[in-house]
Amino acid sequence: MEKPSLPSGTRDFGVETMQKRKFILSTMERVFQLHGFDAIETPALENLKTLQGKYGDEGDQLLFKVLNSGEYLSKIDPQLLANVDYKVLTPKIVDRGLRYDLTVPLARFVVMNRDKIQFPFKRYQMQPVWRADRPQKGRYREFWQCDIDVVGANSIISEAELVEMYLEVFKSLDLKVTVKVNHRGILDAFLPVLGSKENWSSFMVAIDKADKIGQDGVAAELENRGLSHSVPHWNWLWNVAQNANNSELFEALASYEPIQNDALMLGMNELRQLFSFLGDDGGVQLDLTLARGLSYYTGCVFEVVTSDERVPEDFKIGSIGGGGRYDNLTGMFGLKDVSGVGVSFGLDRIYDTLEAAGIFPSFQNTTTALICAMEDEYLPTATALSRRLRELGIRNEVYPSAAKLKKQLEYANKLNFSYAYIIGRDEFMMRGYQCRNLKSGEQKFRSIENVVHPDKFDFNE
């Protein structure tokens, strides 16, 4: 028989991993709810036409497509099959795909429920998404996104709230991070000096690599792309970005003559507002080279990276969150003028980072007591005792057979239980149990009529 295995890029989450994942999720959820956000969920299966064309050509390639059920070939022209062209065949045999992110489903949800929703709509959504990408460190084919979005409001106060929520979540998780901020307007301001939309896009692709290839690397790439005339602008941008704090950066931008235009004004104005709303800008950094998902976002853009010294040097995992303002969220489904802003937390990368840095609190098994019956006939008494302890809110279990005490206590010790309640012959006859503190070894007889919380148990009484 073949050994069972998991598909590449997917994972099982065992007991300890789940405790840690739940710790992250509940930390986020607490912050989301304190800020007045509510949960929604959407199905994993979406119609393919809902997904396709929303993530660019590359995204379309990465969609997991679900084969139609039944005799899916029965209505297909055999001639078409004979052509052996998967691009032609796929739309004939696939109507559905797996959710690729949580933003397109949100847009669909808002359009389909627009009459029921109170705007501004503040929702959070924590669910898995699927991408047929090549698996590598920090990149899975099935992974979780945790998104918060404010839909139907265009004040920068929403951007500020999302940035604060980033800071609050990571503070609660005890992970030091930097929230990088930029504004599409500041990038758009370079459009006139670059001469064309195409040049501008090339410029953005090049400077987006700055953190990997450095100033000279970007300059060389700009030369290669035939953008020699942009190199001085790049050098200016790099030097400013390296040496200035936020307010110096604003000053520099405002006085760099080639980019004085409406786009710059808008971007700077909105970023200034953003900083005015933030209580404490520690952890928030203007990054003029941040050029995230440009075809999509229209205002502020965000990205979160770790800046925690406990994360090992060689642990490179990329961003652990990101997002931005999209002025036309629902336009893809025909509903105009609904502005949204949202950010995503990458649960799996956050998990991997906390794990690599050794930051997780320790999750002890929280089961307090194991009830041990020494004979099968004492098991009903054991279950009655178990029930009584549960009524007191004490997590406990009955060892499911009258195995030798040594074996039962081994199980209790391995799972780090605090107490054993032992029912042997004498105890059974006397309608009682021995309560043993598994840490200290102390033990005392008690009547079954007299069950108290073991933490209040007086072994010397």
Add this chain to the structure above:
Amino acid sequence: MEKPSLPSGTRDFGVETMQKRKFILSTMERVFQLHGFDAIETPALENLKTLQGKYGDEGDQLLFKVLNSGEYLSKIDPQLLANVDYKVLTPKIVDRGLRYDLTVPLARFVVMNRDKIQFPFKRYQMQPVWRADRPQKGRYREFWQCDIDVVGANSIISEAELVEMYLEVFKSLDLKVTVKVNHRGILDAFLPVLGSKENWSSFMVAIDKADKIGQDGVAAELENRGLSHSVPHWNWLWNVAQNANNSELFEALASYEPIQNDALMLGMNELRQLFSFLGDDGGVQLDLTLARGLSYYTGCVFEVVTSDERVPEDFKIGSIGGGGRYDNLTGMFGLKDVSGVGVSFGLDRIYDTLEAAGIFPSFQNTTTALICAMEDEYLPTATALSRRLRELGIRNEVYPSAAKLKKQLEYANKLNFSYAYIIGRDEFMMRGYQCRNLKSGEQKFRSIENVVHPDKFDFNE
């Protein structure tokens, strides 16, 4: 532009629905954890060979299959394509499928992690599953199962624990249910009188319909199936099952001469043990016609149906949970002699039942306060106030623009907020806010330095 839609058999869960679903899930989880069960999760995507052949021919047809990515036709013999046979093509273009239940993934998980697991392994798992079934009332293509299993122990105490957990969960949900119990051994006891395994299977299929077609209907079906000689046994069984309580049933079984054999002894013995462990057998009912998943289970079987008067008569949704003992859980993946027992809660049917019966508690919006700024320039003050309230643990939000007060309060009222904190010109100048109780209309000025929990706010002070 096409109107967006959802795939048939899938659903969005909006804010209110999510509150109710989370109420059910957290109720279950609390009970699961009190009993010492821990969470695991497995991926939605499984290798097709893990799933196929585990659910019978019908189940294989209902598996959602995920098309291989990339140029999935490139290595396929064009001759094979020309045959237009989907059964031959599918295994060539599909390596993965969507999880169909949580039991096969559990078996795979146990086999792959057997060296790390402490047995008995008590796990719970609450995740969606997918079946390409025809959608109808109470049947979805994407729905949630919540499973609890005890793996690696064969004492009936585990069965008793699972039955108690059913009772505790539904008691907490305030839904009256009946847990039907039967034992494979009692059904096997009829094998000798029926003459062959085939006759026995036919007998089981017929009696399984008793709750739909009644005593005479089953008798007629047995005649049709050429099992006239079994009709007296059926009539005996029906009469006993209708009129007897549990202990009378045991007596009747023990004295019905044709079925006195080892299988009956085993079944009765285990059922008697089960009842001896149950604290209060109210809500648990022996049902000799319960013949659930016979090819799979080897001992006790369970099914939960509602018996609550508040559920409308015409609301027929079938069982809301079920399970049983399988002596060879991991045998399908080559690991022998691992016994398991488990039950499943059907989250979606439980939801639909509670909704139809009007049993859900009311979930008010729990956001306490809306912070209202009357001018854009007061928004930074509003966010500072919001931050201070959050530090006090008060869920609140800033209305994200300086809209008219009427519009802001309308939003607060529709979402059922309790308080508004209003910052107008005077308040801004005096570094304070008006705290308004939205239920009573009372309002009072307070300094921004003096933020207390609004429930402790003295409006008459």
